[in-house]
Amino acid sequence: MKTISEINERIKKGKVVVTTAEEIIDLVDRKGLKKTSKEVDVVTTATFAPMCSSGAYFNIGQPKPKIKLGGGKVYLNGIPCYSGFAAGDFFLGVTSLPDDDPKNRIYPGEFRYGGGHLLEDLVSGKDVKLEAYGYGTDCYPRKRLSAWVNINDFNEAILFNPRNCYQNYNAAVNLSKKTIYTYMGMLKPNLGNAHYCSSGQLSPLLNDPYYRTIGLGTRVFLGGRVGYIAWYGTQHNPKVERTKKGIPKEPAGTLALIGDLKGMKQQWLRGASFLGYGATLIVGIGIPIPLLNEEICRFTTVKDKDIYTKIVDYSESHPSGEKSNLGEVNYEELKSGKITVCRKKVPTASLSSYSKAKEIAEILKSWIEEGSFFLTEPVERIPSVNSKVGFKPLKERPIR
């Protein structure tokens, strides 16, 4: 048994022992659970994948004369932002698209530049075009503002992602006779391919399946610098079917993350385009797990072959909101490049980058080892299997 303050004391003294969620597997195999959980203090987990529920809020400071953005309109590089706040604040979502983007009118749409690309441009220090329209008040008389700005011109630029870090995700296939373009990529007809999106054994919430250490306030790696868990994520759904070891077999827990966009790195926040679907942001996240006891250590030894997910048809059942399960498959099988669905061999591909996730886990490890990153006690626990939190479809009540 260890406490977080004891681990932080060891970080201060330069004596902390950190491994990645990949390294801990071999270590426990070699040395056993008891010894390893005593010797190792922290396991680092990570993910680097497209996460559409991401965005950032900004405060522009006021020009002379002043303008009220609230209730008006704000565009950055032609991307519409949400301005329903006070005079100087607005929010940018990563799937936002220019008004004149053809979207899917020319099918499949390319979505070359959206909110995610804009965030990447800002993080890399580029100038972007700010265009704002206010309706004019006695205290904010200005009606129009058009100026070049970069990230340093804002008072605040805060990345705030309502849903990141999905604990497991579907393996997507296409049973229909035509190619479909989805948020899981291009799915070829007649089970032509299968796409999945999880860093598996490196994935944060799969290494702490009941959220014993990851909680509100947990300090994390977000986009290349320090960030925090602000809340549990939207659609957080802990009470799904799980394996005997507690690993969810379908999309389950999620996290809402927050951090200062200034100082984040372009390398870990990448604008992305999904053909026929839209624009988004690829987000790099790393989360440390303190090995407080043997059980927590055992959870971090989860292997790709222990993590199962469901194969879901994205041509018919997923869009119509019907439950569908064409079988279960584990991540070792998915990563082998071929799986069997309905007795057919189907090639697989990933949307989540394992090699980049590994890099993030290594970076977080080095931050902890060099004493620049300390662990935090969660302020509040994330709702787990015994909570009332869950994910439900909308019961439509038509307006007559």
Added chain:
Amino acid sequence: MTVSKKIVLRFPPTLVDQPVVYRLVKDYNLSFNILKASVTPKEEGLLVLELTGKEKDYQRGIDFLSRLKIKIQPLSKDVTRDEDRCTHCGVCIDVCPTQAFVLDPKTKRVEFYKDKCIACELCIKICPPRAMELHF
């Protein structure tokens, strides 16, 4: 000595209705494999070919094409990867018809084997961070 090269041919509109490839076979003993073709009457035509034959015949064939004012480029230059933009997710792997992308089982990085690429361009719009680039 036999050579086999992938080349990009650009035809002026006046040549689009000429049986150029037939002449390569008949007069220069070359065999061909069409990798991509886009030929519209009265517009510039594009043909991506793999040409195989004896080195001497190959050179004579290329000279013949040049005389016709056909622009010839080697294919290998056409699709490149921006190494900085690639995130090594692997979504290109099952899209590529010639298996030019391979996931290295050790490093988990996606290797791009340019010699296998036929410049079909499928990966270009599929790549989420748009790391694949087409050059003419």
